[in-house]
Amino acid sequence: MTTESRATGAEPGLFDTMSTMRAMRRLKPDPVPDELLDRLIQAAVWGPSGGNMQRYEYVVVTDRAVMARLAPLWRRCVDAYLATTGKHAPAGMDEAAYGRMVAAIRYQRDHFADTPALVVPCYRFPEPRVDEAGLRAAAEALGPAATEGQVSGRERFQALAEGSCVYPGVQNLLLAARGLGLAANLTIWHLMLETEWKRELGIPDETHTFAAVPVGWPRGTFGPVRRRPVTEVIHRNRW
Template sequence: MDFYEVIRTRRSIRSYKSDPVPEETLTRILEAARVAPSGSNRQPWKFIIVRNEEIKRKLARACHNQMFIAEAPIVIVACGYNIHWNRGEYMGDLSMLVDVSIAFTHLILAARAEGLGTCWIGSFSNREVKKILNIPEDVNVVAITPLGYPKDESFGEPGPRKPLSEIVSVDHF
């Protein structure tokens, strides 16, 4: 699939078939995240693959009862480490969020290229997710996504988007 088609047709999928994701497909998707760029090549991420049905249900409840999350055969939780470094006025602790989000975007787009659906979940109880997955206190949960084959929803063209003239400036704001 053409890269621009992947970008244009990626959607948040909220209904999944129970069909398993082949291991080699999952590996390719994770590999896409692994090779993502990060500030000073710090790679401050860790991805937790969840297949256990009870854990998926607990995670869905921790995501404000978005129970569709538990329908997918896999749930991926993206975590980040705050690696402090002395780089002047760079983004500080926000750099970890940026780096993990770049890797997670790679993962989401790779999943679409493989014909799989995802839904970037940013609304969850950080405390509950950390408790469910035994995530250390100094590690942050950045994002969660179900991963699986879409059941009812199809990929297609995006909904209304602002024109470039509204979102791009040249030489000044």
Template sequence: MTQATTGTETPQIADDTALFATMATMRAMRRLRPEPVPDELLERLIQAAVWGPSGGNMQRYEYVVVTDPAVMAELAPLWTRCVDAYLATTGKHAPEGMDEAAYGRMVAAIEYQRDHFAETPALVIPCYQFPPSRVDGEGLRASVAALGPTAAAALASTQERFAALAEGSCVYPGVQNLLLAARGLGLAANITIWHLMLEDEWKAALGIPDDMRTFAAIPIGWPLGRFGPVRRRPVAEVLHRNRW
């Protein structure tokens, strides 16, 4: 474990073996066994999510956890519609830079999950919404002064995107914690946002308030396949030091 230093001591690097092994084998796992996941494990996943950072420490997140087979069966047709809409836009062949065989395996896994969604043991829906703005006229003027009029005008034109990213930044770190925790516990999971194509219908089916935003639909269960290793671009291809 890294120890605090006085400025003259050499920092000690933490033992990262287990953590990095977990991340290196955390594939999107879409083929799930139908056996239920114990409630205590699901609560541990939500605890991991809650430990994620929250903008302004507001902690405005909520998590809907579905385990009732009857509810899952009700959601299955919505899932099918969303998946079919997604697959209709992805094309018949792999995108540039992706192996055709790997692309075919991914599509097959998505179709398998679609066809067996009603058997999904657990589904987590992370939700979030900022409270009403507390910025008054004085605060707004100070903000414009800090940014400058040109940058402030540009921000105003992209406020919807800024707000969506701000809320997402309060949700997705927790979601990543949940996915890592699932992998650490031997559970399969994958993050999707396809439900947003029919978000109002999903919210109605789950009783989620109209003014609450949903940010993902995460199926969870015991894996049918094997974990990892993941295949990603080499660090040397994506790393830009100091400048692009």
């Protein structure tokens, strides 16, 4: 933001980008140039990474034959979602709006083989080094109860640690896509069949996948997102 924009209260273009970054699921089949996809990955790489380890990898699928093989997996995952979590509108959500979203999800499901590009962010956390002295010091710092909770919640902590190294980059990718006029949306439904997806894409067993992001030129138009007002979600100083 320039000195002038700070003085006048003018918002930088980034705010306009964020406020119109809808999940766009209806895509044209037209290819996305490799140089634009490279720019999306560059934006993702600029995101923060825990300890600056940068152990992320991005699988970018543009081959129609590969996409055709992924399409049945996508269909199974989407159908499983629509049969369970996505069967009913969330509490408080307008039924008509939810119906439109489901229609877009089904459209994407039925046309997945024509998706121009798919980005699959991956991460492989390094094996932790065992340091007995460090573990004793950590336990002393945390106290017995918190140490026990840390041990029992290790799996959740590990998942969140990896996710915190990946999702900031994914958000950068989504913002970059919107800025370039591309449609994209973040999904994790593939995790229901992650083993099959990894096998199809040749992703090593020890590497975790965190999203499947379809990318292409939008059939619709961008517009304001519908979100809860800040006054409903903010808690100042404490809950």
